[in-house]
Amino acid sequence: MIAIAILVAGCAGAWGPSTAVASAAADASPAAALSTGDAEAAFDAGESPPGLDPAQEAWMREQIDHAVEARLAGIPRPVYIPATDIAPPKGLLLYRERPGRGEFPFALAIGGFMQLRWLEFARGATSWTNAAGDTLPINNINTFNIDRYFLTFSGHVVDERLVYTFALFGTTNVGVRAGAVPVGMAGWKFSDAATVGVGMTNVPGTREWIIASPWTVGVDRSMANTFFRPGYSPGAAATGALLDGEFHYQGGVWNAIDGGTSGVFRRGTSMAFAGNVWWEPLGAYGFGPGDMECHEEPVIRLGTSGVYANTYPLALVGANPEDTIVRLSDGTPLATVGALGTDSQVRQFLYQLASVDAGIKYGGWAANAEVYFRLLNNFNGVGTFNRSSSYDQGGQVYLSWCFVPRSHEVYARSSVVTGPFGTGQEYGGGLNWYVRQSRQARFTIEALTMNRNPAQNFIYPYRAGSTGTAIQTQFVVAY
Numbered sequence: 001m002i003a004i005a006i007l008v009a010g011c012a013g014a015w016g017p018s019t020a021v022a023s024a025a026a027d028a029s030p031a032a033a034l035s036t037g038d039a040e041a042a043f044d045a046g047e048s049p050p051g052l053d054p055a056q057e058a059w060m061r062e063q064i065d066h067a068v069e070a071r072l073a074g075i076p077r078p079v080y081i082p083a084t085d086i087a088p089p090k091g092l093l094l095y096r097e098r099p100g101r102g103e104f105p106f107a108l109a110i111g112g113f114m115q116l117r118w119l120e121f122a123r124g125a126t127s128w129t130n131a132a133g134d135t136l137p138i139n140n141i142n143t144f145n146i147d148r149y150f151l152t153f154s155g156h157v158v159d160e161r162l163v164y165t166f167a168l169f170g171t172t173n174v175g176v177r178a179g180a181v182p183v184g185m186a187g188w189k190f191s192d193a194a195t196v197g198v199g200m201t202n203v204p205g206t207r208e209w210i211i212a213s214p215w216t217v218g219v220d221r222s223m224a225n226t227f228f229r230p231g232y233s234p235g236a237a238a239t240g241a242l243l244d245g246e247f248h249y250q251g252g253v254w255n256a257i258d259g260g261t262s263g264v265f266r267r268g269t270s271m272a273f274a275g276n277v278w279w280e281p282l283g284a285y286g287f288g289p290g291d292m293e294c295h296e297e298p299v300i301r302l303g304t305s306g307v308y309a310n311t312y313p314l315a316l317v318g319a320n321p322e323d324t325i326v327r328l329s330d331g332t333p334l335a336t337v338g339a340l341g342t343d344s345q346v347r348q349f350l351y352q353l354a355s356v357d358a359g360i361k362y363g364g365w366a367a368n369a370e371v372y373f374r375l376l377n378n379f380n381g382v383g384t385f386n387r388s389s390s391y392d393q394g395g396q397v398y399l400s401w402c403f404v405p406r407s408h409e410v411y412a413r414s415s416v417v418t419g420p421f422g423t424g425q426e427y428g429g430g431l432n433w434y435v436r437q438s439r440q441a442r443f444t445i446e447a448l449t450m451n452r453n454p455a456q457n458f459i460y461p462y463r464a465g466s467t468g469t470a471i472q473t474q475f476v477v478a479y
Contacts, residue, residue: 081109083440085293086284088212089478091152107155112167113214113478115147119461121470128452128465131328131421132338138466146172147220147459147474148213153184161189163197173458174321183232194240201237202322203230203254204276205307207357207370208396210250215288215439217368217411219446219472220460222396223426224415227455228353228372230307231258231324233272245284251275257309257351258324267348270310278303278357289368289398291361292434294405298362307353310378313346321458326351326376329392329419331454331464334376344383349376364402364409371395392419406437417454424454428470440478447471 081090091111097103121141129135154165166184187197204210208221209229235254241247254272278301285301286293313326313335326334326349337345352375359368377389396415403410412429430446448461448470455462461470 083287083438083478086286088215088287089440091154091479096155105159106157107160109154110152111154111479112150112152113212113476114149115213115474115476116145117147117219117472117474118144119470119472121461121463121466122468123466124451124468128331128467130332130336130339130465131330132332132336134336136465138463138468141461141463141470146170156189163187163189163195171321171459181232185237192241192245194238196236196238198234198236200232200234200259201254202232203235203257203272203274203307204237204250204305205230205257205274205353206305206355206372207276207278207303210276211287211289214442214476214478217288217290217366217398217400217409217432218413218430219444219474222413222415223424223450223453223455223460223462224372224394224396224417225370226457226460226462227327227417227424228355228374228392228394229324230272230274230309230351230353231322233257233259235272246281247277247279249275249277251277257307257311257326258322267312268310272307272309272311272351274305274307274309276303276305285359285361288439289359289366290400290402290409290411290432291364291366292402292406292409292432292439293361294364294402295361296363298360300361301357301359303357305353305355305357307351309351310348311351312348325456327454327456327464328390328421329417329424329454330422330452331424331456332421333464340379341384341386344385345381346379346385347381348378349380350378351376364405366400367398369395369397387420390420392417394418407434408432409434413448422452422454424450424452426450426453430472442476444474444476445472446474 079093081093083089089111091109093109096107097105119141123138123140125138127135127137148169148171150167150169152165152167156163164184164186166182168180169183170180183200185197185199185201187195189195202209206225206229208225213220233254233256235252237250237252239250251274254274257272280299280301282297282299285299313333328334328339332339334346334349337343340346354373355370357370360366372394374392375389379385379388394415394417398411398413400409400411402408409432410429411432414427416423416425426448428446428448430444433443435441435443450470451467453462453466454464456464461472
């Protein structure tokens with residue numbers, strides 16, 4: 001029919017069916033006139049177009065269905081890429097061009113994680129006295145929080161070697177009206193051996209700091225790591241793996257040891273230099289310290305980290321609660337008036353940090369440890385300082401056993417910080433349940449005892465000067 005030919009021709013323009021379809025329609029015998037618009041409107045309304053018998057209508061619908069299927073086949077379908085035993089989840093791959101089709105190079109994956117936590121802290125003392133002689137209260141804590149959430153976007157654009165990753169980070173620990181903090185980096189991937197980029201990242205000053213928080217053994221990172229490590233800052237860095245993936249590195253230069261107030265209002269042009277290297281000679285260690293994968297052969301990791309920065313002290317935390325406030329070994333912020341002498345205040349100093357770490361996994365058992373060494377000197381500011389430097393050291397250790405392979409894991413942990421202003425310790429342990437035998441969903445219950453804790457971070461259970469016991473439960477899901 002002529003009407004059918006007209007309708008198929010219209011469909012061909014909209015959906016792109018083969019020319020054979022149009023030719024077959026053109027050979028049909030004439031019938032009553034029927035416009036393409038009328039036919040389409042009838043199909044959309046679930047009615048039969050006038051002038052078509054049932055056989056003609058069925059044939060027409062079949063041609064349109066084939067045209068639609070051909071069109072949809074060319075549209076990329078979202079694919080979810082979960083975690084493996086040696087790599088975190090890639091996330092929901094929304095788009096990736098097909099090689100050889102001549103499309104504009106582009107890929108985009110969406111992922112992230114969320115930590116839901118309940119914390120109760122029962123104080124073992126009512127107050128503590130800092131290095132300036134101020135007596136400060138120790139408070140009990142009982143709180144629910146979205147401890148962290150990350151929404152990440154990653155992929156490449158323009159060229160497969162031009163890679164990017166961007167994340168929005170937030171927490172309710174600083175209030176439900178807190179804003180999201182942007183982090184991320186864009187760079188050029190020369191090969192697996194080297195990617196060079198710029199952006200806002202964590203400064204890689206310790207091993208435990210560069211392990212993403214969803215993959216820790218316990219609820220969160222240790223007291224010692226929280227005390228010693230740097231924070232986040234804008235900078236430029238290089239990362240990669242050599243020797244067939246056995247030797248890994250990352251390092252570069254950042255505005256400061258953190259990009260908070262001390263980075264924004266810094267005076268002069270001095271920057272922070274930091275790096276981290278590690279060796280996995282027996283195979284891939286995996287992206288978590290515990291051995292929930294239950295390695296059939298032992299694997300080990302040996303590493304070291306370092307930071308050198310002429311920096312300015314951060315007296316108050318900024319919008320990012322992960323900002324680093326450098327503290328003395330009793331928990332006193334270095335910038336506190338009177339911390340290093342009556343009426344004195346440090347306004348600039350040299351921060352030097354080194355750490356060494358080692359870990360082993362085998363048969364569900366795992367042991368990981370890190371030792372820290374920090375020197376603060378070259379103090380500048382107002383008043384007279386009663387010392388020219390402060391040398392602190394400490395360490396942390398984790399022991400874990402996945403007694404039900406890939407499912408249930410018990411662990412013990414401890415860390416210590418010691419220096420000229422005192423010593424603080426923590427010890428405790430807990431239980432991990434990996435839901436559906438995956439690192440991507442984990443429930444943890446943990447108990448920690450602290451004695452003169454020198455670290456502070458509102459995302460963690462740590463408050464400077466605190467002595468007492470913390471009980472935490474957490475559910476973390478990575479997507």
